Amino acid sequence: MKPLLSVRDLRTxxxxxxxxxRAADGVSFDLFxxxxxxxxxxxxxxxxxxxxSILRLIEGPAGEIGAESVVEYDGRNLLQLPxxxxxxxxxAEIAMIFQEPGASLNPVLSVGTQITETLLAHRVMTRAxxxxxxxxxLELVGLADAARRMNDYPHQLSGGMQxxxxxxxxxxxxxxxxxxxxxxxxxxxxxxxxxxxxLAHLKHQLGMAMILITHDLGVVAGLxxxxxxxxxxxxxxxxxxxxxxxAPQHPYxxxxxxxxxxxxxxxxxxxxxxxxxxxxxxxxxxxxxHPRCAYGWERCTTPPxxxxxxxxxxxxxxxxxxxxxxxx
Amino acid sequence: xxxxHALAEVRALVKxxxxxxxxxxxxxxxxxxxxxxLAVAxxxxxxxxxxxxxxxxxxGRCILRLAEPTSGEVRFDGEDVLALxxxxxxxLRRRMQIVFQDPYGSLNPRMRVGxxxxxxxxxxxxxxxxxxxxxxxxxxxxxxLDPTYVDRFPHELSGGQRQRVAIARALxxxxxxxxxxxxxxxxxxxxxxxxLNLLADLKRRRELTYLFIAHDLAVVRYLxxxxxxxxxxxxxxxxxSTALYAAPLHPYTVSLxxxxxxxxxxxxxxxxxxxxxxxxxxxxxxxxxxxxRCPHPQKSDRCRAEAxxxxxxxxxxxxxxxxxxxPLPVPPA
Numbered sequence: 001m002k003p004l005l006s007v008r009d010l011r012t013x014x015x016x017x018x019x020x021x022r023a024a025d026g027v028s029f030d031l032f033x034x035x036x037x038x039x040x041x042x043x044x045x046x047x048x049x050x051x052x053s054i055l056r057l058i059e060g061p062a063g064e065i066g067a068e069s070v071v072e073y074d075g076r077n078l079l080q081l082p083x084x085x086x087x088x089x090x091x092a093e094i095a096m097i098f099q100e101p102g103a104s105l106n107p108v109l110s111v112g113t114q115i116t117e118t119l120l121a122h123r124v125m126t127r128a129x130x131x132x133x134x135x136x137x138l139e140l141v142g143l144a145d146a147a148r149r150m151n152d153y154p155h156q157l158s159g160g161m162q163x164x165x166x167x168x169x170x171x172x173x174x175x176x177x178x179x180x181x182x183x184x185x186x187x188x189x190x191x192x193x194x195x196x197x198x199l200a201h202l203k204h205q206l207g208m209a210m211i212l213i214t215h216d217l218g219v220v221a222g223l224x225x226x227x228x229x230x231x232x233x234x235x236x237x238x239x240x241x242x243x244x245x246x247a248p249q250h251p252y253x254x255x256x257x258x259x260x261x262x263x264x265x266x267x268x269x270x271x272x273x274x275x276x277x278x279x280x281x282x283x284x285x286x287x288x289x290h291p292r293c294a295y296g297w298e299r300c301t302t303p304p305x306x307x308x309x310x311x312x313x314x315x316x317x318x319x320x321x322x323x324x325x326x327x328x
Numbered sequence: 329x330x331x332x333h334a335l336a337e338v339r340a341l342v343k344x345x346x347x348x349x350x351x352x353x354x355x356x357x358x359x360x361x362x363x364x365x366l367a368v369a370x371x372x373x374x375x376x377x378x379x380x381x382x383x384x385x386x387x388g389r390c391i392l393r394l395a396e397p398t399s400g401e402v403r404f405d406g407e408d409v410l411a412l413x414x415x416x417x418x419x420l421r422r423r424m425q426i427v428f429q430d431p432y433g434s435l436n437p438r439m440r441v442g443x444x445x446x447x448x449x450x451x452x453x454x455x456x457x458x459x460x461x462x463x464x465x466x467x468x469x470x471x472x473l474d475p476t477y478v479d480r481f482p483h484e485l486s487g488g489q490r491q492r493v494a495i496a497r498a499l500x501x502x503x504x505x506x507x508x509x510x511x512x513x514x515x516x517x518x519x520x521x522x523x524l525n526l527l528a529d530l531k532r533r534r535e536l537t538y539l540f541i542a543h544d545l546a547v548v549r550y551l552x553x554x555x556x557x558x559x560x561x562x563x564x565x566x567x568x569s570t571a572l573y574a575a576p577l578h579p580y581t582v583s584l585x586x587x588x589x590x591x592x593x594x595x596x597x598x599x600x601x602x603x604x605x606x607x608x609x610x611x612x613x614x615x616x617x618x619x620x621r622c623p624h625p626q627k628s629d630r631c632r633a634e635a636x637x638x639x640x641x642x643x644x645x646x647x648x649x650x651x652x653x654x655p656l657p658v659p660p661a
Contacts, residue, residue: 042516188379193587218589259521272521
């Protein structure tokens with residue numbers, strides 16, 4: 001199958017007081033039609049920067065996307081597209097939702113106006129049709145009493161309702177790809193469950209592809225078809241979701257799975273990962289995880305390439321070639 | 329719920345905030361905490377779990393008297409905290425400390441972290457001036473920080489290191505009791521595990537008592553001996569950690585547990601998804617506060633009319649539900 005979106009060797013840097021931060025440093029992955037790809041990692045791993053780079057939402061002059069980087073969509077490199085053509089893709093074909101819906105909505109415009117304006121910006125239709133479509137979209141995302149809510153302002157809505165409105169705006173132009181950046185992180189657990197159920201439902205109903213960015217492996221396990229794990233600006237492991245959880249190949253993935261306290265597997269002691277994520281201005285030489293890795297040996301000072309463990313399951317780790325070094 | 333050896337205890341605690349109000353509109357009272365009675369036994373970790381707006385943080389603050397309760401009692405080691413004169417309160421405060429969620433917000437950005445840890449020692453005159461530095465270094469080592477970091481500023485440390493500083497500062501006055509208010513929820517998973525392990529070690533080594541306030545049920549399970557579940561300022565269920573996680577009795581607890589995403593793709597569970605949002609505290613529902621969202625099949629007019637009291641349905645198991653004897657089953661994994 002041909003990928004819908006291909007990211008190749010994405011390098012996004014920021015000039016900071018401490019030097020150049022290589023936030024995304026050679027990121028490559030594919031997104032296939034109708035699939036949900038989980039992009040997982042801790043803060044500072046580059047997952048959000050990767051998503052923003054896809055839509056060229058990196059702010060200059062401090063931030064810059066490398067000239068060799070490619071984001072191929074529909075036969076075109078989005079990173080080289082003229083601004084006017086990119087604007088037609090952004091929002092209409094690739095839409096994005098963020099962690100803080102309250103910060104993304106305009107506080108002085110009613111919910112209905114915000115959806116209607118989005119529709120009118122991208123589609124040829126009358127205002128009346130756009131308003132009618134807006135009500136349908138609010139119903140689609142499960143906002144109770146949708147017609148009445150059209151006149152509400154964002155502050156009159158709860159966090160969960162605001163996120164539903166954001167999703168409605170994102171879906172307004174029937175995008176082929178939805179990028180969801182930590183869509184439930186700011187929500188309470190019972191509201192998170194509602195939004196995750198909504199996203200799962202929409203993905204089936206609309207056949208839309210989705211990049212789900214999250215730090216929560218539980219969220220990924222529940223929603224993603226495939227997973228790319230990021231660490232220190234790179235994708236370190238990529239696999240179908242079941243394989244990733246059943247047989248993680250990269251020690252970072254394995255460590256992350258063991259570090260989180262779990263309801264289904266209570267522990268007497270948590271397996272913490274020693275140390276901290278290094279700063280993006282000074283990634284370690286060789287494998288970037290090796291200073292924290294339980295298995296590291298001399299070879300790890302040479303950066304490992306992506307090595308394929310089983311078809312479709314790749315990891316940037318020498319253990320894939322030398323599995324005997326993995327102690328039980 | 330009285331406890332033989334309670335170190336910290338609240339009885340019928342009520343905390344109201346006054347909100348809104350304009351030129352011609354009266355201010356409305358909002359009950360953040362509505363008649364909570366809870367005791368933390370010496371040496372135990374009590375987990376206080378709830379979603380935003382549940383009042384869990386307010387309870388912690390009332391115990392330390394960082395918030396003034398509207399009514400009710402707060403006792404610490406048998407003393408009536410609310411009746412103490414200022415000098416006695418200060419002495420008692422040395423024994424109870426708090427660690428907040430965001431160490432960046434609770435540490436002075438212009439103060440070196442060593443000085444931040446030394447400050448309470450000096451305020452409480454616990455150490456002659458000359459030996460305070462040695463005490464700070466020992467505390468740094470105890471919480472797993474390089475003692476040479478004493479001269480750094482908060483922004484020069486990682487989130488995990490800053491939280492270790494906040495813990496060292498709390499421990500500097502040798503307290504018996506710590507209120508831990510979401511101490512790991514701002515941290516990444518790998519660092520969260522380090523800090524949770526540290527808190528478990530410190531508790532054992534220093535024989536501390538914790539009130540552990542959190543929204544994350546998995547995190548609470550790791551540390552807590554007993555768990556109290558709170559919703560809209562009212563306790564829904566209190567039980568030992570073992571009993572509560574094995575067989576929750578309140579439909580809210582069942583729903584909360586079922587909503588937690590589990591990192592196992594083979595267990596995409598039949599979740600109970602509660603409809604709607606938690607109601608506003610400005611207009612709390614009649615009867616049982618949870619009834620508008622309750623998925624219990626026996627939900628009845630009684631739930632709408634009559635608030636169920638928190639009652640002991642089995643030894644050590646307290647539940648505020650009319651149908652606690654016939655609990656909602658936990659969805660199968």
